[in-house]
Amino acid sequence: xxxxxxxxxxxxxxxxxxxxxxxxxxxxxxxxxxxxxxxxxxxxxxxxxxxxxxxxxxxxxxxxxxxxxxxxxxxxxxxxxxxxxxxxxxxxxxxxxxxxxxxxxxxxxxxxxxxxxxxxxxxxxxxxxxxxxxxxxxxxxxxxxxxxxxxxxxxxxxxxxxxxxxxxxxxxxxxxxxxxxxxxxxxxxxxxxxxxxxxxxxxxxxxxxxxxxxxxxxxxxxxxxxxxxxxxxxxxxxxxxxxxxxxxxxxxxxxxxxxxxxxxxxxxxxxxxxx
Amino acid sequence: xxxxxxxxxxxxxxxxxxxxxxxxxxxxxxxxxxxxxxxxxxxxxxxxxxxxxxxxxxxxxxxxxxxxxxxxxxxxxxxxxxxxxxxxxxxxxxxxxxxxxxxxxxxxxxxxxxxxxxxxxxxxxxxxxxxxxxxxxxxxxxxxxxxxxxxxxxxxxxxxxxxxxxxxxxxxxxxxxxxxxxxxxxxxxxxxxxxxxxxxxxxxxxxxxxxxxxxxxxxxxxxxxxxxxxxxxxxxxxxxxxxxxxxxxxxxxxxxxxxxxxxxxxxxxxxxxxxxxxxxxxxxxxxxxxxxxxxxxxxxxxxxxxxxxxxxxxxxxxxxxxxxxxxxxxxxxxxxxxxxxxxxxxxxxxxxxxxxxxxxxxxxxxx
Numbered sequence: 174x175x176x177x178x179x180x181x182x183x184x185x186x187x188x189x190x191x192x193x194x195x196x197x198x199x200x201x202x203x204x205x206x207x208x209x210x211x212x213x214x215x216x217x218x219x220x221x222x223x224x225x226x227x228x229x230x231x232x233x234x235x236x237x238x239x240x241x242x243x244x245x246x247x248x249x250x251x252x253x254x255x256x257x258x259x260x261x262x263x264x265x266x267x268x269x270x271x272x273x274x275x276x277x278x279x280x281x282x283x284x285x286x287x288x289x290x291x292x293x294x295x296x297x298x299x300x301x302x303x304x305x306x307x308x309x310x311x312x313x314x315x316x317x318x319x320x321x322x323x324x325x326x327x328x329x330x331x332x333x334x335x336x337x338x339x340x341x342x343x344x345x346x347x348x349x350x351x352x353x354x355x356x357x358x359x360x361x362x363x364x365x366x367x368x369x370x371x372x373x374x375x376x377x378x379x380x381x382x383x384x385x386x387x388x389x390x391x392x393x394x395x396x397x398x399x400x401x402x403x404x405x406x407x408x409x410x411x412x413x414x415x416x417x418x419x420x421x422x423x424x425x426x427x428x429x430x431x432x433x434x435x436x437x438x439x440x441x442x443x444x445x446x447x448x
Numbered sequence: 449x450x451x452x453x454x455x456x457x458x459x460x461x462x463x464x465x466x467x468x469x470x471x472x473x474x475x476x477x478x479x480x481x482x483x484x485x486x487x488x489x490x491x492x493x494x495x496x497x498x499x500x501x502x503x504x505x506x507x508x509x510x511x512x513x514x515x516x517x518x519x520x521x522x523x524x525x526x527x528x529x530x531x532x533x534x535x536x537x538x539x540x541x542x543x544x545x546x547x548x549x550x551x552x553x554x555x556x557x558x559x560x561x562x563x564x565x566x567x568x569x570x571x572x573x574x575x576x577x578x579x580x581x582x583x584x585x586x587x588x589x590x591x592x593x594x595x596x597x598x599x600x601x602x603x604x605x606x607x608x609x610x611x612x613x614x615x616x617x618x619x620x621x622x623x624x625x626x627x628x629x630x631x632x633x634x635x636x637x638x639x640x641x642x643x644x645x646x647x648x649x650x651x652x653x654x655x656x657x658x659x660x661x662x663x664x665x666x667x668x669x670x671x672x673x674x675x676x677x678x679x680x681x682x683x684x685x686x687x688x689x690x691x692x693x694x695x696x697x698x699x700x701x702x703x704x705x706x707x708x709x710x711x712x713x714x715x716x717x718x719x720x721x722x723x724x725x726x727x728x729x730x731x732x733x734x735x736x737x738x739x740x741x742x743x744x745x746x747x748x749x750x751x752x753x754x755x756x757x758x759x760x761x762x763x764x765x766x767x768x769x770x771x772x773x774x775x776x777x778x779x780x781x782x783x784x785x786x787x788x789x790x791x792x793x794x795x796x797x798x799x800x801x802x803x804x805x806x807x808x809x810x811x812x813x814x815x
Contacts, residue, residue: 284522287515287797288790289752292770296523296786299774300530376643380756383645384771399645403760406649407664409657417646424641432637 179433186429193423196242204236209391216402216410228412229401237393238416244394245420248309249374255313256374257367260320265351267321268328279325285318291380298386308387312377316370323366327359334358361434368431372424379420395420505802512798519790523783524568528561555581568783577784582776587784590769595788597668598758598765601681602750605688610743613693617700617739618727621708624701632701636694644753648687648760656683665762684761691753692746699742703735710734737808744800748793 179187196203205224206212210232217227225234267275285293293315301307331337337354345353375395381387382396390397395416402413496503552558571578577587620629656664666680707713708731716726732739755767762768766785773781 284515284518287519287794288522288786289748289793291752291755292786292789292793295755295770295774296527296782297530299777299779299782300527372641376641379643380645383643384756384759385775386771396643399649403645403649406653407657409653411653413649414646414653417643417649421638421642421646424643425638428637428641 182429183433186426186433189422189426190430193242193246193426196239197246198243200239200243204233204239206233206236208232208236208240208393210236216405216408216412225415226410226412228398229405234398234412234415237398238395238419241393241395241398241416242419244388244392245375245378245396246423248305248312248388248394249371249378252309252312252316252378253367253371253374255309256316256370257320257363259313260317261324261356261363262351263317264321264324265328265355266347268325268332269347269350269355275325278321282318282321285315286322290315290377294377294381295384295386298381303386303389305388308378308381312374312381316374316377320366320370324359324363327362328355331355331358365431365435368427368434372427372431375420375423375427501805504805508798508801508805512794516791516794519794520569520572520787521565523786523790524565525561527779527783528565572784572787578780580773580778580781582773582778582781587780590781591766591784591788594764594766594769597763598754598767600677601684601688601758601763601765602747602754604678604681604685605692605750606747608685609689609693609696609746612689613696613743613746614700614739616693617697617704618724618732620697620701621704621727621731622723624705629701632697636698639690639694642691644687644691644756645760647690648684648757651683651687652761667762667764669764681763684757684763687757687760688750688753692749695749696742696746700735700739703738703742704731706738707731707735737804740803740807741800744796744803748796751789751792751796 211230212233213223213227213231215227215229215231217223217231219226223233223235225238228234228237263278267278288296294311297311298308301311332355337350340350340354378387378394379396379399382394383400385400388394388397390401398416399413402410402416405412492503549558556564568578575588577591579585580587580590616632620632623629652664656662662679662682664683666682666684668677668680672680704727708727713726713731716730717723721730754765755771757763758765758767759771766788770782770785770789772778773785
């Protein structure tokens with residue numbers, strides 16, 4: 174690994190990601206005030222005692238933002254990990270077993286994808302009780318349809334290779350073929366996809382929270398902070414824009430790192446450029 | 449977003465696979481039953497040979513209808529299967545069983561789910577979605593008012609963004625790997641990562657509040673003139689354009705670049721033709737199918753983006769109606785809006801496939 178070979182854009186992405194992760198991990202030690210602590214007047218301007226000002230209830234915005242990083246990143250990460258486990262397992266099973274299993278799973282997936290994700294989430298969340306684990310599960314299941322589509326495509330490319338056939342003739346079980354033959358050979362596109370899906374999960378979670386259907390107050394999360402402070406916009410208070418910028422920044426950083434990883438691995442495989 | 453592109457490719461193959469299943473006579477069936485089934489299948493096969501294009505389109509239409517029906521099953525019966533009871537949530541934890549039973553009877557929830565599904569589906573076919581649980585008013589009446597508003601907004605967003613995206617995409621190809629192309633690339637990467645509400649509030653803060661050029665919130669009401677309506681939707685429309693523009697432009701650029709690397713474009717270049725002319729006259733027509741696909745996918749994305757943008761701008765459309773209904777768990781409204789959004793989405797994807805088939809003759813004769 175040569176440090177000089179990493180392009181500037183990737184450095185920006187890596188530094189941004191590290192900063193966000195540090196905020197998420199050490200939120201109680203970094204944040205100057207408590208998550209729910211009312212410290213001053215409402216919507217105080219930036220600067221002075223409160224670096225980013227205060228929010229609609231007089232809580233310190235910087236502290237809310239740092240605690241929000243913790244909630245947003247951990248929930249998005251949990252949903253992405255779950256959706257990947259689900260999507261990769263099902264798609265690899267479909268690709269390896271083939272036949273009716275493949276047809277059944279693929280058509281079910283087509284059906285799920287025929288409804289826009291946000292609309293589907295709205296319908297489902299209208300019925301289910303508002304709890305954190307349900308939110309994560311809904312996000313994961315809806316997102317796993319996209320993982321399934323990609324996973325099946327890349328796994329089909331690998332299942333027709335000679336070494337998989339050799340493993341089959343050797344009498345290896347399906348689990349061996351999935352985990353020891355196919356998974357290692359599809360890891361690089363899946364890793365890139367993991368980054369992109371994580372960025373989408375952050376955006377999706379923020380959108381749901383913004384609509385009031387995601388993480389419930391008083392817990393801080395970035396989409397929720399936008400919702401709390403949106404009325405300030407009319408009075409020219411930019412408090413709602415700061416968490417929005419944080420969401421956008423995190424998504425850009427993830428994209429920059431993924432771009433770099435994809436370019437690095439694309440040169441290994443040769444061709445398959447996206448023009 | 450590469451998986452979205454792949455999705456369209458695999459969607460195209462489904463009718464062909466189905467066609468292969470249908471066209472061959474069922475040889476394993478018993479002779480008497482076989483004769484009955486074979487005749488329509490044979491005539492369908494003949495129709496397919498004579499008019500392959502029409503046959504493909506009919507298949508695609510049929511597939512969409514089946515999909516739409518399946519979606520209605522998911523939206524109604526699938527939701528029914530989930531845990532959670534409206535009556536219980538509505539009355540709270542301390543409700544007596546008698547009160548819960550009363551509410552259930554009042555809303556008709558005590559009848560079997562299948563009966564209610566068929567009633568609902570029958571009503572939906574006549575654009576009758578029952579009455580709202582929360583307000584008691586007719587859902588169809590509200591939707592009739594709001595659907596027009598939403599379509600008006602989405603139409604203008606599309607009318608601005610599609611020509612702009614295709615034009616900028618061509619420009620990026622013209623200046624590829626030079627400064628304008630790089631700038632467009634970086635900007636589009638940033639635009640993909642921006643949440644809709646962030647773009648919306650930036651526009652509101654700097655253009656409506658600080659600049660004072662347009663009014664906020666973007667309310668439209670009965671009796672507004674066409675010009676006033678247009679003025680009201682300037683900001684929501686701009687937000688939607690910014691959100692979909694980047695992706696559409698990137699894909700247009702990729703589609704044209706793909707064609708630009710083919711030998712006949714090199715011939716045109718060697719003939720000494722002007723680059724812009726090559727792009728517009730020679731490369732663009734062959735890149736049409738993927739571009740149409742990208743455009744339709746992004747229009748379908750507008751359907752989703754519209755929900756958030758309507759909430760940001762307090763615009764009285766379908767999205768706002770649906771979000772409000774979800775917060776109070778008003779199921780008839782949620783299901784009606786969900787079905788309409790899904791129908792529009794399916795319709796757009798279908799249009800993309802059909803236009804793709806028409807634009808690319810190779811898809812008409814699957815090998």
